[in-house]
Amino acid sequence: MGAPKQKWTSEEEEALRRGVLKHGAGKWRTIQKDPEFSPVLSSRSNIDLKDKWRNLSFSASGLGSRDKQRVPRPKAPSSSPSPSPQLLLLPATNNVAEASPPEDCEKSPQDDKTPSPKFSMILEALGELKEPNGSEVTTICNFIEIDKSYKLTDSYAKRALAPMKDPSLKKKDSAKSSKAAKGQGLFTAASPALGAAEAAATKVADAEAKSHLANEHMMEVERIGKMAEETESLLELASELYERCSRGEVLTILQVAHREF
């Protein structure tokens, strides 16, 4: 831990998080130039932001779980007949099945073995918030959004070979790539997957303003993490939340975790 040369302060780190929340991961220069974070990140360059965010993400990958992800030294051993490091580049994005019906709630005793790195990031972020009453759905949705922007764009861009030309419409590009790569039948024509997720965050925020949602802790959040290991599950969850919240319903994290809403 730690190698303080010019260690990042809490303010700087929070500014970075907020910047990613606002503009999305990847717009380091936009974040750095933003008048909100300029005074805090004045001493940090856009590259520094990227490096810090990378270190944060990497640390979050092996957090909160017994996931032993040691990096094999990039030095190739002299003579090893096993040139296949079982690295998961893409967590089986073509496996959209596993719809996880609401009946398998208390079943499946054999999970929580390998939480997806995406959710580890979210859990890590939620854990750092350390809200006394637990984290609100808005916060979770925000982090889910970040996650999608950061990881999905990269993955699907490579798969669909769809370079993002328009930086301001990254989400649409991602959604398009997602649909092109898999042909989602879940979200049909109504709303693109990522669009629904974004709308979900907004709608949930609105609903949250009316009445505060329930407060659970890491255990409940972990339950969500178990059932939503895949990004498709995240999108599906966001879509359902969007539908419910659009109708004015108020959902608690517990309900969401048990998927009984």
Place this chain on the structure above:
DNA sequence: GTAGGGTTATTG
């Protein structure tokens, strides 16, 4: 300007 890889320095 961003992403990725590699190197250095500090802490445990």
Place this chain on the structure above:
DNA sequence: CAATAACCCTAC
């Protein structure tokens, strides 16, 4: 001595 985090260089 190893792991981690900041720093630096290179490629796209």
